[in-house]
Amino acid sequence: RLVKAGKITSLEQIYLHSLPIKEYQIIDQLVGPSLKDEVMKITPVQKQTRAGQRTRFKAFVVVGDGNGHVGLGVKCSKEVATAIRGAIILAKLSVIPVRRGYWGNKIGKPHTVPCKVTGKCGSVTVRMVPAPRGAGIVAARVPKKVLQFAGIEDVFTSSRGSTKTLGNFVKVSTFSPKIFYLI
Numbered sequence: 380r381l382v383k384a385g386k387i388t389s390l391e392q393i394y395l396h397s398l399p400i401k402e403y404q405i406i407d408q409l410v411g412p413s414l415k416d417e418v419m420k421i422t423p424v425q426k427q428t429r430a431g432q433r434t435r436f437k438a439f440v441v442v443g444d445g446n447g448h449v450g451l452g453v454k455c456s457k458e459v460a461t462a463i464r465g466a467i468i469l470a471k472l473s474v475i476p477v478r479r480g481y482w483g484n485k486i487g488k489p490h491t492v493p494c495k496v497t498g499k500c501g502s503v504t505v506r507m508v509p510a511p512r513g514a515g516i517v518a519a520r521v522p523k524k525v526l527q528f529a530g531i532e533d534v535f536t537s538s539r540g541s542t543k544t545l546g547n548f549v550k551v552s553t554f555s556p557k558i559f560y561l562i
Contacts, residue, residue, distance in 0.1 A: 381398075382405050382408055382409065387409075388409070389409060390406075390409050390410065390448060390474070390476065391476070393405075393409075394476050400471075400472055400474070401472075402472075403468045403471035403472055406450075406471040406472070406474055407471070410444050410448065410474075413444045413445070413446065414442055414443070414444050414448075414471070415442065415443065415444070415445070415528065416440055416441065416442040416467050416470065417440065417441055417442075417524060417528070418438060418439070418440050418463055418466075419439040419440065419441055419521065419524070419545060419549050420438075420439045420545045420546075420549075421436055421437070421438050421439075421459055421462065421463070422436070422437050422439075422545075423435070423436055423437075424436070424437050424455060435455050435456060435457055435462075436455065436456060436457070436458070436459045436462045437453065437454070437455045437462065437546075438452075438453070438454050438455075438456075438459070438462035438463045438465075438466040439451070439452075439453055439466065439545065439546060439549050440452045440453075440454075440463065440466035440467050440469075440470045441470060441524065441525055441528055441549065441553065442467065442470040442471055442474065442528065443525075443527075443528025443529055443530070444528075444530070445527065445528060445529075445530045446530045447476055447477050447478075447479060447529065447530045448474050448475070448476060448477065448529070448530075449474065449475060449477055449525060449528045449529040449530075449553060449556070450470040450471060450472070450473045450474035450475060450553070451470055451473060451525075451549060451550065451553040451554075452465070452466035452467060452468065452469030452470030452471070452472075452473060453466060453469065453546065454466035454468075454469055475553075475554070475556075475557050477529040477530065477531065477556040477557075478492075478493055478556065479491065479492070479493065479530065479531060480492060480493025480494065480509065481493075481509075482509045482510055482511045482512065482533065483511060487512070490512055490531070490532040490533050491509045491510050491511075491512075491531060491532065491533045491534050492507050492508075492509050492531060492534050492556065493509070494509065495507065495508050495509070496555055496556075497555070498551040498552075498554060498555030499551060500547040500548075500550040500551040500554075501540070501541070501544060501547035502540035502541045502544075502547070503538065503539070503540040503541060503542055503544065503547040503548050503551050504538065504539045504540050504551070505522060505536060505537070505538045505548075505551045505552055505555055506536065506537045506538075507534055507535070507536050507555055507556075508534065508535040508536070508537075509533075509534065509535075510533040510534050510535045511533065512532075512533055513533065514533045514534075514535070515532070515533060516531065516532070516533065516534055516536075517534070517535045517536060518534070518535075518536040518538075519536070519538060519542065519548075521542075521545060521548045521549055521552055522536055522538070522548070522552035525549065525552040525553050526552070526556075529556055531556070
């Protein structure tokens with residue numbers, strides 16, 4: 380209601396007042412067409428029943444505007460298309476701000492992570508270290524895509540653990556930048 384009435388005009392106001400985002404249309408209206416999404420992985424998961432296995436599909440989707448906002452959605456459904464659609468909606472609802480900083484001197488716009496940070500999910504540990512301008516994102520395929528969506532241009536990363544479990548790898552890559560606001 381506040382967005383529709385025009386009282387809230389940016390995502391930063393929502394985060395500032397710690398308001399919950401209950402409808403994905405809020406993100407669509409505030410961010411607009413700059414929000415891009417990508418399906419990171421679709422994996423079949425099975426539940427053993429008396430009649431055999433019941434197969435469902437789990438979709439991991441990352442959304443971001445390349446300007447300090449990124450979100451992750453995970454949805455499980457009987458059909459692939461339904462799982463992807465639900466994951467996109469959940470990713471929009473879980474969009475978080477990403478704080479960016481400088482390496483060395485404060486010239487130009489912020490381009491890297493503000494400080495060293497380590498995130499952990501399951502056995503996967505990802506460490507992010509600020510990098511000089513022009514270094515690019517030195518990371519594996521999954522965190523590289525997440526950091527591009529977040530709008531970080533230069534960062535060094537190192538990952539440990541079973542990074543083959545893409546669910547945990549995506550989660551730790553998405554929610555490590557959230558720690559910068561807790562520091």
